Amino acid sequence: MKSCVSKVMAAGAILLFSLSSTMAATKPLKVFILVGQSNMEGHAMITTFPVIAKDPKTADLYKDMVDASGKPVVCENVYIAYTFGDFNGNSVGKKSGKLTAGWGSQHHVGAGKIGPEFTFGITMNKLLNEPILLIKTAWGGKSLQVDFRPPSGGDLPADSKNKDAAGKYYKLMMDYVKEVLADPKAVYPSYDPAAGYELAGFVWFQGFNDLVGNYPATDPSKGKKAIKDYSEYSRLLACLIRDVRKDLSAPKLPFVIGVLGVGGETTGDGTEAFRKAMAAPGEMEEFKGTVANVFTHKYWPSDIDAVKMKLAAATSELDKKGNILKMRSKKGEDVKEAMVKLAAEKKAITEQALTAEEKFLLENGCSNQGFHYYGSGKFFGQIGKAFAEALVNVKK
Numbered sequence: 015m016k017s018c019v020s021k022v023m024a025a026g027a028i029l030l031f032s033l034s035s036t037m038a039a040t041k042p043l044k045v046f047i048l049v050g051q052s053n054m055e056g057h058a059m060i061t062t063f064p065v066i067a068k069d070p071k072t073a074d075l076y077k078d079m080v081d082a083s084g085k086p087v088v089c090e091n092v093y094i095a096y097t098f099g100d101f102n103g104n105s106v107g108k109k110s111g112k113l114t115a116g117w118g119s120q121h122h123v124g125a126g127k128i129g130p131e132f133t134f135g136i137t138m139n140k141l142l143n144e145p146i147l148l149i150k151t152a153w154g155g156k157s158l159q160v161d162f163r164p165p166s167g168g169d170l171p172a173d174s175k176n177k178d179a180a181g182k183y184y185k186l187m188m189d190y191v192k193e194v195l196a197d198p199k200a201v202y203p204s205y206d207p208a209a210g211y212e213l214a215g216f217v218w219f220q221g222f223n224d225l226v227g228n229y230p231a232t233d234p235s236k237g238k239k240a241i242k243d244y245s246e247y248s249r250l251l252a253c254l255i256r257d258v259r260k261d262l263s264a265p266k267l268p269f270v271i272g273v274l275g276v277g278g279e280t281t282g283d284g285t286e287a288f289r290k291a292m293a294a295p296g297e298m299e300e301f302k303g304t305v306a307n308v309f310t311h312k313y314w315p316s317d318i319d320a321v322k323m324k325l326a327a328a329t330s331e332l333d334k335k336g337n338i339l340k341m342r343s344k345k346g347e348d349v350k351e352a353m354v355k356l357a358a359e360k361k362a363i364t365e366q367a368l369t370a371e372e373k374f375l376l377e378n379g380c381s382n383q384g385f386h387y388y389g390s391g392k393f394f395g396q397i398g399k400a401f402a403e404a405l406v407n408v409k410k
Contacts, residue, residue, distance in 0.1 A: 040206065040209055041144045041145065041209060042144075042209050042210050042211055042212040043145045043146070043147055043198060043202060043205055043206075043209070043210070043211040043212070044138075044142060044144050044145065044146045044147070044211075044212055044214040045146075045147045045148075045149060045195070045198075045211050045212065045213050045214055046134070046138065046146065046147070046148050046149070046214055046215045046216070046217065046405070047148075047149045047150075047151075047191055047213075047215070047216045047217070047258075048129075048130065048131055048134070048148055048149070048150040048151075048152070048216075048217045048219070049150075049151050049152065049162075049187055049216070049217070049218055049219075049220070050152050050156075050217075050218060050219040050220035050272070051103075051152060051153060051154055051155060051156040051157075051220045051221075051222065051223060052119070052152070052153075052154035052155065052222070052386060053129065053219060053220075053222070053386060053387060054129055054130065054150070054152035054217075054219045054220065055098065055099075055118060055119040055120075055127075055129055055152040055153070055154060056117075056118030056119055056127055056128050056129020056130065056131070056132075056152075056394055057118060057119050057127055057129075057381065057382040057386040057387075057389045058118060058127060058128050058129070058381060058382070058387070058389045058390055058391040058393065058394040058395075059126060059127055059381035059382075059389055059391070060086060060115050060116075060126040060127075060128070060391070061126075061378065061381060062378060062379055062380065062381050062389065062390055062391035062392065063076065063079065063080065063086075063391050064378045065374075065375060065378050065379040065390070065391065065392050066079070066391055066392045066395055068374075069392065072392055072395065072396065075133065075395055075396065075399060076395075078133070078136050078137075078140070079115075079132070079133065079136065079395060086114050086115035086116075086126075086132075087114065087136065088112050088113075088114040089112055089113040089114065089135055089136060089139055090112065091139055091143075091144070091145050091146060092112070092113040092135040092136075092138070092139050092146045092147075092148065093110065093111065093112055093113060093146070093147050093148070093201055093202045094110060094111065094112075094113045094117050094131060094135065094147070094148040094149075094150060095108070095109075095110040095147065095148070095149050095150070095190075095194045095201040096108065096109055096110065096117060096120075096149075096150040096151075096152075097150075097151050097186070097190045098119075098120045098152060098153065099152075099153035099154060100121070101121055101154070102154075102155070103153045103154045103155040103156055104153075105153060105183075105186055107120060108190070110200075110201040113131065113132065113135040113136075113148065114132070115127075115128050115132055116128070117129070117131050117132065117150070118131075118132075118394075119154075127381075127389075128391060128394055128395075128398075129150075129152070129394055129398075130217070130219060130272070130394055130397050130398035130401055131148055131150055131398065132394070132395070132398055133394070133395045133396075133397075133398030133399045133402070134148070134217070134398035134399070134401050134402045135148055135398075135402075136398075136399075137398065137399045137402035137403065138402040138405075138406070141402065141403070141406050142406075145202065145204070145205075147194075147198065147201065147202050147211070149190070149191050149194050149195075151186065151187040151190050151191070153183060153186075155223055156183050156220070156223060157223035157224045157227050158220060158221075158224050158247060158250050158251060158254065159224055159227055159228070159229075159246070159247065159250065160176045160179055160180055161179065161180075161181075161182060161183040161184075161223075162181075162183050162184045162187070162220070162254065163180045163181040163184060163250065164181070164184055164250065164253040164254040164256075164257040164258075165181065165184070165253075165257050166253045166256060166257050167181075167249070167250045167253040167254075167257075184254070184257075188258075188261050188262075191262065192262075195211065198211055213262060213264045213267055214268070214405070214409070215267070215268045215269070215270065215405040215408070215409070216258060216267055216268070216269050216270070217269075217270045217272060217401050217405070218251070218254070218269065218270070218271050218272060219272035219310075219397075219401075220272075220274075221273075221274035221288065221292055222274065222276060222385055224244070224247050224288070225274060225276075225284070225285065225288045229242040229243060229244055229246060229247070230242065230243050231243065232287075241283070241284045241287050242284055242287065242288075244287055244288050244290075244291035244292075245291060247288070247291045247292060248291045248292070248294040248295060251271070251292065251294075251295045252294075252295040252298065252300075252301075255269055255295060255301065255305060266304055267304075268304055268305075268306075268405055268408040268409055269296075269301070269304065269305040269306070269408075270305075270306050270307075270308055270401050270404045270405050270408070271292060271293065271295065271296050271305065271306070271307050271308070272308050272310050272397060272401060273289050273292045273293050273307050273308065273309045273310060273311070274288060274289055274292055274310065274311075275309065275310030275311035275312070275313060275314050275387070275393075275397075276311075276314075276384065276385055276387065277311070277314065277384075278311050278314030278316050278319065279311060279314070279316075280311070289309070289311070293307045293309070303408070304408060305408070306404045306405070306407065306408050308397065308400045308401055308404050310393075310397050310400075313392075313393050313396040313397050313400070314387070314393065315379065315380075315387065315388050315390045315392060315393050317375060317379075318375060318376070318379055318380055318388050318390065321368065321372045321375055321376055322376075324367065324368065324372070325364060325367060325368060325376070328363055328364070328366075328367035329360055329363055329364070329367075332356060332359055332360050332363065335356055336353075336356055336360075339352055339353055339356065379392065
């Protein structure tokens with residue numbers, strides 16, 4: 015099986031690889047902490063990998079992600095310890111092992127999902143060639159304003175209905191990180207206590223629940239169209255960076271902020287306002303040289319948007335009919351035969367409206383909803399790589 019370190023092609027290369035692995039084992043274990051909500055969990059199915067291979071811009075990344083038989087690589091020098099939640103975001107499990115595909119969301123055991131961790135570990139291993147441990151803590155539907163609220167962020171208002179929940183997931187995160195660091199050998203079998211470990215970086219990829227969260231309007235007179243004031247998010251994220259460093263006794267711990275990328279390029283709307291607020295701590299003088307932003311909207315799968323829009327235009331009339339049938343069904347009418355006929359019509363129109371390449375993209379490129387970046391392996395593969403490269407640059 016191909017290691018994620020290199021493509022071993024001959025006996026001599028195998029020997030060199032073995033020697034380098036032995037030398038790497040004598041170095042401190044590099045520990046990276048990955049934290050966030052559902053998109054740090056990751057909802058990209060392995061079935062979306064073929065789209066990565068087909069794009070010339072990501073074809074080389076695909077080669078790093080799979081072995082000679084096309085199966086996801088198993089990284090011999092990279093292990094992961096992961097605490098995760100259920101559909102409702104409740105903390106329910108812990109697991110550890112060698113890094114490969116399948117360490118994304120655990121909502122569907124065996125479904126083979128990835129988040130940023132897969133290519134983050136692959137890329138970091140290539141860049142460092144040292145023993146690496148990823149500690150991942152991620153739970154769906156969690157905000158910084160409430161769930162991850164850091165200790166120095168202060169209390170929520172006394173009348174807040176979420177007051178009792180404030181900071182719960184910050185504590186769960188910190189407890190798990192300290193639990194793993196108390197006994198690294200339990201999750202990294204070849205850990206050398208004499209060499210020890212080094213806290214080498216922290217990645218924060220979160221934001222959707224705060225984007226749609228309870229933040230004040232910048233201009234209340236505009237009602238629902240008003241853009242929110244997200245400056246409190248900036249303050250809390252700066253507090254989080256300080257508190258994590260303090261609680262882990264790592265005052266210069268390198269940070270990467272994966273700035274929310276849902277929706278891709280935007281201009282002057284609420285999403286753009288939130289991105290600016292999320293990126294703000296990375297631009298503070300206090301954090302200069304130790305915190306970096308990765309703008310994930312640059313990797314948004316806009317090609318999927320284009321195909322979906324094209325298909326929606328072609329099937330809009332049928333979609334209206336479908337909605338009418340659904341309403342009739344709710345009223346108790348038997349519309350099964352009409353629904354079957356409508357589905358056949360829609361399939362025929364889809365076949366005519368889309369090219370073979372567009373159909374391939376829809377069938378193989380998406381595995382989830384837009385707020386989960388369409389469950390695109392291409393998206394998550396690219397951001398994992400970008401996070402790793404950004405952290406290495408911060409350390410330099």
